[in-house]
Amino acid sequence: MDVKKIGMIGTGSMGGMMSLLFAEYGIHTHYYDPSKKNIEALQSHAKESKHEDKITYHDNHKSLCEALGEGDKPKVFMFSIPHGGPADDSIDALEPYLKPGDIIMDASNEHWKATERRQARLEPKGIHYIGMGVSGGYQSARHGPSISPGGSKEALDKMLPFLQKIASKDKKGRPCVAKLGPGGCGHYVKMIHNGIEHGMMTVLCEAWAIMNIGLGMDYEEIGTVFEKWNGDKERPLRDNFLIDIGADICRTKDEKGNYVLANVRDKVVQDVDNSEGTGTWAVQEGTRLHVPDPTIAVSHLFRVASADAARRETVNKALEGKGVKPARIEGVDQDRFLEDLYNAVYASFLMCFIQGLHVLSKANEENGWKLDFADVLQLWRNGCIIQSEGVVDLLETVYRSREHDNDDLLGHKTIAGELAKTYPSLKRVVLKAIEFDLHAGALGTSLEYYKYSGSTELPTQFQEAELDYFGAHMFDLKTAEPGKPVTGDHHFEWKPARGIFETND
Numbered sequence: 001m002d003v004k005k006i007g008m009i010g011t012g013s014m015g016g017m018m019s020l021l022f023a024e025y026g027i028h029t030h031y032y033d034p035s036k037k038n039i040e041a042l043q044s045h046a047k048e049s050k051h052e053d054k055i056t057y058h059d060n061h062k063s064l065c066e067a068l069g070e071g072d073k074p075k076v077f078m079f080s081i082p083h084g085g086p087a088d089d090s091i092d093a094l095e096p097y098l099k100p101g102d103i104i105m106d107a108s109n110e111h112w113k114a115t116e117r118r119q120a121r122l123e124p125k126g127i128h129y130i131g132m133g134v135s136g137g138y139q140s141a142r143h144g145p146s147i148s149p150g151g152s153k154e155a156l157d158k159m160l161p162f163l164q165k166i167a168s169k170d171k172k173g174r175p176c177v178a179k180l181g182p183g184g185c186g187h188y189v190k191m192i193h194n195g196i197e198h199g200m201m202t203v204l205c206e207a208w209a210i211m212n213i214g215l216g217m218d219y220e221e222i223g224t225v226f227e228k229w230n231g232d233k234e235r236p237l238r239d240n241f242l243i244d245i246g247a248d249i250c251r252t253k254d255e256k257g258n259y260v261l262a263n264v265r266d267k268v269v270q271d272v273d274n275s276e277g278t279g280t281w282a283v284q285e286g287t288r289l290h291v292p293d294p295t296i297a298v299s300h301l302f303r304v305a306s307a308d309a310a311r312r313e314t315v316n317k318a319l320e321g322k323g324v325k326p327a328r329i330e331g332v333d334q335d336r337f338l339e340d341l342y343n344a345v346y347a348s349f350l351m352c353f354i355q356g357l358h359v360l361s362k363a364n365e366e367n368g369w370k371l372d373f374a375d376v377l378q379l380w381r382n383g384c385i386i387q388s389e390g391v392v393d394l395l396e397t398v399y400r401s402r403e404h405d406n407d408d409l410l411g412h413k414t415i416a417g418e419l420a421k422t423y424p425s426l427k428r429v430v431l432k433a434i435e436f437d438l439h440a441g442a443l444g445t446s447l448e449y450y451k452y453s454g455s456t457e458l459p460t461q462f463q464e465a466e467l468d469y470f471g472a473h474m475f476d477l478k479t480a481e482p483g484k485p486v487t488g489d490h491h492f493e494w495k496p497a498r499g500i501f502e503t504n505d
Helices: 013-024 036-048 061-068 085-097 112-125 137-143 153-166 185-214 219-231 241-251 278-288 294-307 309-318 334-367 373-379 389-399 413-435 441-453 460-471
Strands: 005-009 028-032 055-057 076-079 103-106 128-135 146-150
Touching (some): 013 153, 076 085, 085 112, 103 112, 103 153, 112 128, 112 185, 185 241, 185 334, 185 413, 185 441, 219 334, 278 294, 294 441, 334 389, 334 413
Parallel strands (some): 005 028, 103 128
């Protein structure tokens, strides 16, 4: 389907930049936004980029729909609005003017179940609703984002040429978009992307603090390290978006010559203020599906704890000088330690991907989406926050091998080999961080995840015995085969239950 006009609902940082991208491709964007600030910003950008003739504001949904109407040709809309109620309100406002064949692409960070509910509402009327994750921040929205669409085959077939046109392209010129599958799978994939993102960002901020506080490196020095990590084309952290922008952040100064980073308060609020729900949902999904995703979960909780800076200050004052203060690391060779830190970050990044993909695999089985995981990786090759060429290259090799198990990537010899090589470095970094009171929750959790995922002697042996003691929860015998995660066949009467007047005789 050749899209010449599109109706954009919501023109904040993402929607506004995508509107300009569409205009650049000759697509006339008719938009509605209740925010005067957003309207003024988009019109200003349109004027600056000389795209005013391709971007038109409408103050009501009827006018917007009339502008898109062109005989029997379907109208195409895109949402870029906060998750939850605003999408339902927008559908309510548009519905009187919709006809069978019209297509709505929801490019918001929406919950996948809400997407499926709206599909069930609209599809009986012949209206297509595509749940579509869009990644890369507003910069990528301007020049080509990573896109993860899910919906009916008919809708995806119609919109794929348009999406391939506007999507980011990898180094081989391939678009970072694919027809993922039915239902809410597109938004689910984006949710997993964001869970992986939270894990990677926390790992990287811990590495930054280890360099800054633990090694006493200044911002310029850290920027140089990040640039080297990202630029070494022979090593696994090559072409990593977060490391790349990390170098810029470390070096950027304001108009007075001061480092901007130096005055950024240590609070991440997007989860707590509910402007961003995907990280929370990713953690919930891992728990619901009984899939261990500890680095992602711990990273999310770290962000949540950081959000209330005032509360942390109150606790700090209550400790009356006895609080924990990160210190300078002693007794290490800096170059060797930086090599360990590189390996620790790489191992932790890889485990973030594995954990997220394991959750996605379980959801794929549950919902029958029939996802192609090589397609999912293609989405993440460019234009997204978790872009990490070395990691994705490795994972694609694994997924294309015959012996891989989507539910157990750790059990693949290629991945097991990578983690075994990096484990000593990860352990040394975590031990030093603990010794000198540096924050290493995500790094340390990645270490433990690696340890217990391959262990055949866990202390949960004792926990299982206690569960059987007080709850008769049953257990398996060590002399038997490991078996599946189902209730055991054995119970031991550790201490018989007795009534008040019974004796022990």
